[in-house]
Structure formats: structure tokens, C-alpha cells
Amino acid sequence: MRRANPDGRLKIYPGSPSFALSMMRAQDRLRLCELHSREVLRLRENFQACGRQVVVDAADGFAALKGLLPPPPRRALVLIDPPYEERRDYERVVLALKDSLQRFPGGSYLLWYPLLSKLETHELPPRLKRLPAAAWLHVSLRVRTPAADGFGMHGSGLFVINPPWTLQATLQESLPWLRQVLAVDAGAAFTLESQAP
Known part of the structure; x- marks a missing residue:
């Protein structure tokens, strides 16, 4: 910045x-x-x-990903941050990650998603947790109370497959500070969950 x-x-x-x-x-x-x-x-x-x-x-990043994995160096971080302009983007990220894990199970994958009041947003994390990944980390940061009318973004989520081993400790330290600094109202909160092999 x-x-x-x-x-x-x-x-x-x-x-x-x-x-x-x-x-x-x-x-x-x-x-x-x-x-x-x-x-x-x-x-x-x-x-x-x-x-x-x-x-x-x-x-189209979803289609291109199939031809790019596995990469020649056999090490990669794949960042997926679609616009979520269409409802099918939620389904596409799950399918893309499932396919990518079959092609390149040792890769690290970072998926960003918006925190919205939409049903698709709430259903996404449980679906991601069921993917065949040995290790994952799920973090969300809400900066305000969701709007009463259900419109607007109130935070962001990240789902990381095969995360670096230091990431969870770094997030445990930084999330309270981020919540405090970015809070718009008393609804600001964060979650941090993980699964290790």
C-alpha cells in the first residue's frame, strides 16, 4: 500500500x-x-x-488452470479470486479446486471470497472443507454487521489448501489487530479454523 x-x-x-x-x-x-x-x-x-x-x-482462469497444472517446477501458489458476479462462480471454485487437487495435490491454493448475506457465501466454506485436501486453513474477517436489507459486502474470507506452516500463527497474531483497525461497527469479528494432516 x-x-x-x-x-x-x-x-x-x-x-x-x-x-x-x-x-x-x-x-x-x-x-x-x-x-x-x-x-x-x-x-x-x-x-x-x-x-x-x-x-x-x-x-477464463477456471478453464486455463487445467492446462497449467502441474507446473514445471512442481511448486506453486494458485490464487483464485473470481468476481463472484454470477452464482455459478461459487460452484466453479469448488470444482476447480477439486480438479486441481487431482492434478497437483502438493500445490498451495488460496481462494478469496466475499462475505455477503447470500446463501452461496454461507454454503461455500463447508463445501471447501469436504475437498480431498490433507491440510487447510479457513479465515474470515468481518468488518461490520451485515446490512439489515442483506445487501453489500461485510468482510472477506480466505480458504487456503496446503498452507505454509507459519501462516496460522501469523494470522492468530494479526487478526485481532486487523479487526480492531478495520472495524466499522461492533459487528466486526474474525474466525480461524484449520485442519492438519
């Missing part, structure tokens, strides 16, 4: 590709899939200076 807003004022909120790039090593590679043509152009423009370290595909 500081790199994107060097004057200290929040004007630019970098998306997940920028966050991923900021944590990459020189030998790491980033492959981005985007369906919307305007966003593809914007991503290519933003990552043009990265050369071959970043590849932007104008493609």
Missing part, C-alpha cells in the same frame, strides 16, 4: 496481482488470467516492465 501511495494518502488500492508481485523472488513467475478485455489491457500495461516474469492471459 505504501509503495502504491508514496505520499501517504490512499489513492490507489493495488489488487491481488500487485500484492503477489511485491512478494515474489527474482526466480518466481506470475501468470494472470482475466476475462474482461479492459482489465487485460490494464494488467499488461501495469506489468509491462516485469518482462517474462509476469504473463497476462486473456482467458
